[in-house]
Amino acid sequence: MNLTRPSLAVVRLALRLGYGLRRFLPKQTSTTFGRRGSPGKTIDRIYVINLDRAPDRWSRIKSELGRIVDKFGNDLLGITERHSAVDARSFVLDSTEDADVDPFYTLADQLFVEPQPLTLPTRFELAAPIRMSRAEIAVARSHMEIWRRIALGAEAHALVLEDDVWFHPNFGRYIDEAWKELTTKSGDGEIDILYVSYMEATHGAPKHLLSRHVFVPERGLWYLSGYVLSRQGARKLLDLLPCRGPVDLWINHQFSKLNVFATRRAIVRQRRDLFSTNSYSILPALSTIGAINSEGAALFHARPPRLPVFAFGPANSGQSSLAMALSMLGYRCCSDLEQLPPYELRRLRDGSADRVFGAYVNVGRLETMVEDLRRSYPEAKFIVTAAPGDQAAQIVRDILARLAGADVIVLDTGNINAWRVLCEHLRCVPPLCPFPTLEDLGQRPVMETSRQSIHSRRRAASKWDRSPWIVEPDHGAWTGIRTLPLPPEEDRSWSDAGDGVQNLDLRDWAARSDTFTSNLALFRPSNVEHDRLNGAKIHIRREDLGVRQYSAGALTSHTDFLFGRFEATFRASDVPGVITGFFLHRNSPHQEIDIEILGCRPDRLLINVFYNPGGQGDKFDFGYRGCPSHIDLGFDASKGMHRYAIEWSPGEIRWFVDDLLVHRRDLWDPTPIPHLPMKLHFNAWPSRASRFAGRLSNRRLPATAEVQAVRTYAFDSSISEPEAQGLSGMDQPARGGASA
Secondary structure, X not given: OOOOOXXXXXXXXXXXXXXXXXXXXXXXXXXXXXXOOOOOOOOOEEEEEEOXXXXXXXXXXXXXXXXXXXXXXXEHHHHEEEEEOOOHHHOOOXXXXXXXXEOEEEHHHHHHHOOOOOOOOOHHHHHOEEEOOHHHHHHHHHHHXXXXXXXXXXXXXXXXXXXXXXXXXXXXXXXXXXXXXXXXXXXXXXXXXEEEEEEEOOOOOOEEEOOOXXXXXXXXXXXXXXXXXXXXXXXXXXXXXXXXXXXXHHHHOOHHHOOEEEEOOOOEEEOOOOOOOOOOOOHHXXXXXXXXXXXXXXXXXXXXXXXXXXXXXXXXXXXXXXXXXXXXXXXOEEEEEOOOOHHHHHHHHOOOOOOOOOEEEEEHHHHHHHHHHHHHOOOOEEEEEOOOOHHHHXXXXXXXXXXXXXXXXXXXXXXXXXXHHHHHHHOOOOOOOOOOOOOOXXXXXXXXXXXXXXXXXXXXXXXXXXXXXXXXXXXXXXXXXXXXXXXXHHHOOEEEOOOOOOOOOHHHEEEOOOOOOOEXXXXXXXXXXXXXXXXXXXXEEEOOOOOOOEEEEEEEEEEEEOOEEEEEEEEOOOOOOEEEEEEEXXXXXXXXXXXXXXXXXXEEXXXXXXXXOOOOOOOOOOXXXXXXXXXXXXXXXXXXXXXXXXXXXXXXXXXXEOOEEEEEXXXXXXXXXXXXXXXXXXXXXXXXXXHHHOOOOHHHOOEEEEEEEXXXXXXXXXXXXXXXXXXXXXOOOEEOOOOO
16 A cells, blocks of 8 residues: 555544654643632642553653642642543443443534535435444543532532643643633633643634633534533533543534633643554544545554463363454464364474464364473463363363463353453453354364465565464465365355346445545446446546545445355456456455456456454454465456456355466465455555556546446355365466555
8 A cells, every 4th residue: 555645634633543653742840830829720629530551651640740830839749639541441342322422423423523625425424323432432431430520529620631641831821821811701600611632623623712812612622631620511511411422522512502611722732652542433434535545554563472372172162262362362373173284283393483373272183282382382371261061171170180380271251251361361451342252163174285385476475464364474385274174176066146147236236435545536426337238337537526536436235245156247447556356345353355456467366365353343454455466367357358256165265267266265374264244346446556556547547447247156055075175286376466
């Protein structure tokens, strides 16, 4: 992906969302501020919102508060109380609507506070519900708890701070001057909220000036990291609940019902040398309308230690759930196999650090090697999964007896505290999602394959994501894991999941009207030209649409598919910079299986897979390159119609061109197989990544791609006792590319 320089709007949004660059902060010098006997009594009490698991932030802000003193020499720390923040990681399930929080809001709510004049969202996009993230809900509840304390307390005014702030060197003087002017103009009893920390909306907050140091905002103030709240203001806020959307967004919608003021400048600021612990539910919606273009790679940085994890347990004791949980923690986890492939088994026996995997769950051959594993890896972590029943209990006791003296826990994956028990054992932080619940796969038979390693032919490939769920190409002898059962390759069974007709029926598809980061265009339904006999033409045009200077076309299936065969007969565009795509895709977690043809090289096929762990709704969307490979087609895909197909089954993915198998990927070659439902897509669009797709040639626009037919077939998983066949010499030379 080739990213452009961020616009001012993106920089402001990034600052609001806590993505600021690291920088040295000015040393806070002692300053004074007014208390009793000086111009107005500004602050009676200070509440600092701080997570129990972030004591370093509490120490840092205590140091800040201790340096600010009044004219009598009393520091702010003397009137400060720490408020234990609501921790999103303590949520067992996603929040539902209650008297305090309605977890759904809309893009229209966002655009009320931060207008995007160049965007053209549809009515559907404006009204579509957006679910708050757990972190956003936790932040809102933390503020509400403090509002209740203030509403029931004796203090007239309190300063509420989040724990990632620092004070302007002249904080004391500025707040005294602002408070004096404010009480003179409006009266002490008419103040509900005074913002002292905020970021204005991109084009400025609509406001009118009250005095030299104070203004009255109508809306458009982001952050809720520092504000003075009166007792009556706290009561008003509580009466206005439930909070719909992130609390700093929702409170802007209440300004007309409150007496809200702000200092002319932010005199409490958010630190930029700390990363925000929040997660922002609005980002995907802003990306689809083109409001933000500078999303970088969201790679997984929290890597687990190199020490291996070994897990055993009786049948149906949650081994597959544990394997997924370890993947969600960043482990590359091999699970539910009768034995390891020889490549990995040799390295494991040798105690080599050059292993493919970091965790091994329910691998049959390893059960006979427990004592050897303990000797080879004295610091390894062992886990035994529990299951109900006397026989299972005896199996657990036998395993524990063999692990006597090892670092071992017994884990009930169905227990409400499963994340806590597991993460305390592994000394890591649990993710913000429920512990996974999967049906146990059991120990699957593994077959060896003598086919040539695809990885060795990718060595000169372009970059892949540095993801825990991609095996690096450095493991040159690694060829993935082929598991059984699979249908025989010459007799694979697929049942027609569509109507079997040759033409494309748009009743099964939706024409898109959105975009994404690396797309130079906005998708528009008018760019999809369809007739029942010849299918659809997708046009790419030069067209000024505000946030984009081009328009393009895309189709998405109404149906979600889990495994199957997916065929499309199409002609690709040959315009440099334009990508023609036929693929399966989902978000949360991001999984994808691609066929793409680049306009600069219509004689090659790009295939790609994106894998992230988790279940429906889990926000694992790391990486933006995937693990691409190029396949030489032997013809120009822009000169005529050809049939392209993806066969996706639980154990492998295969790609076909005109019924010829051109590529296959087995389990962990180099990713797990996507395991969640995905929608089917066909599109053509101009890419920002000119090094990847070629520089867009405006003089050759409008460009066109044509799709004549799409067929979908469901995988028939009822076949048993399969006869596996090897693949010899079918993979074409693979050269890597970077996903756009």
